[in-house]
Amino acid sequence: MKKWYNKLFLNDIRRAIDDYNMIKKDEKIIVGLSGGKDSILLIFALNLLSKYSHKSFEVIGVHLDCGFDMNIEPLKRFCQEKDIRLYIEETNIIDYLNFEGDKNPCYLCGRLRRGALGRIAKKLGVQKIALGHHMDDVVETFFMNMIYTGKLGTFHPKIYEPKKDIFSIRPLVYVKEENIKKVVEILKLPVITSRCPKDGCTSRQEMKLLISTLEKNYPDIKEKIITSLSNIDMKNIWRQRRDCW
Numbered sequence: 001m002k003k004w005y006n007k008l009f010l011n012d013i014r015r016a017i018d019d020y021n022m023i024k025k026d027e028k029i030i031v032g033l034s035g036g037k038d039s040i041l042l043i044f045a046l047n048l049l050s051k052y053s054h055k056s057f058e059v060i061g062v063h064l065d066c067g068f069d070m071n072i073e074p075l076k077r078f079c080q081e082k083d084i085r086l087y088i089e090e091t092n093i094i095d096y097l098n099f100e101g102d103k104n105p106c107y108l109c110g111r112l113r114r115g116a117l118g119r120i121a122k123k124l125g126v127q128k129i130a131l132g133h134h135m136d137d138v139v140e141t142f143f144m145n146m147i148y149t150g151k152l153g154t155f156h157p158k159i160y161e162p163k164k165d166i167f168s169i170r171p172l173v174y175v176k177e178e179n180i181k182k183v184v185e186i187l188k189l190p191v192i193t194s195r196c197p198k199d200g201c202t203s204r205q206e207m208k209l210l211i212s213t214l215e216k217n218y219p220d221i222k223e224k225i226i227t228s229l230s231n232i233d234m235k236n237i238w239r240q241r242r243d244c245w
Contacts (some may be wrong), residue, residue, distance in 0.1 A: 005048070008183055013045050014053075020158040022169040025055045027054035028126045029169075032117050033061045034085070035070055036193030038132030040078070042172055044189060046130060047082055051067045060124065061086040064116050074190035089120060118164050128167045136177040138229075139222050140207040148203065152237075154229065176222065 017023050031043040046059045061079050063072055065088060072088070079086040117129050133155065142154040157173045158164075172180070184191060214221050 005183075008179045009041065009045060009172075009175050011048070013171045016171050016174045017049075017169075019168070022130075022158050022167075022171060023055055023057055023128070025057065027055075027057045027128060028060060028124070029057055029128050030060050030117060030121050030124070030126050031130045032113070032132070033063045033075060034132070035063070035072060035075060036132070036189050037180055037189070038134055038172065038177075039077075040189045040191060041180050041184055042130060042132045043079075043084065044082070044187070046171065047084055059084055060063050060126065062117060062120055063088045064113055065090045070192050072192065074192065078190045087120065087124065089116065115170070118161070118166050121166055122164070127165065128169055130169050130171060130211060132172055133162050134171045134175050134180060134224060135222055136171040136208070136211070138173055139211060139225050142202050142225060142229075143207045144203060147207075153197060162211050168209070174226065 023029060029046060031039060033039045033043060033048060043059060043061050046057075049055075050057050050059050061075070061084050063075060063086065065072075075084060078084075114129075114131075121127070121129055138154050145151040145153055155170070158167060158169045161168070183189075211221065218224070
């Protein structure tokens, strides 16, 4: 294992796994492989950790064919070279999405894909699904919730869904997107260009621009927001109006 791996991504992934007890010894973990840079780095990193950590878990790649006619041969070759089991499932998710209206289909698409991953996990007897959300995603979602819905919050690093008896884990939450891009480029990991017509045209892109502007004056704003999410001053958070005495 190369030493620079630790500095750019592995140390942050280990820390997230340890902080939130994401993975236990001898578990099977499904990684949703979309073909993008985040999921390919995630499965690369988890596959490394499965071989070099004391936990010795198994990583299974799952690619959902959502109907966008993507060439996934590079993914197949990568998984074969790394001796990673790859499960491919065709879906009709694209039939449920409306790309013409004003309403953004990304939320519905995400829910449908997570539902499909949950069904596959059950079929394969796996209880944990690893998703490729990174530090920038956490911060962007925080701002999106605040600006668009007036809600303070973002997604959790680890969440349990009791109805499905499945955990979703996000080992990349401490890893910056810029580091992911660097590693993927250096290692020449296979990335498949998205053919989704809404790619790059979402409210999340607006948040990227906003955060980029803030970073000019506050370079560590992302790290500070990540820290604040687990360092809440409960005395100074407003009570829900219905809970006031």
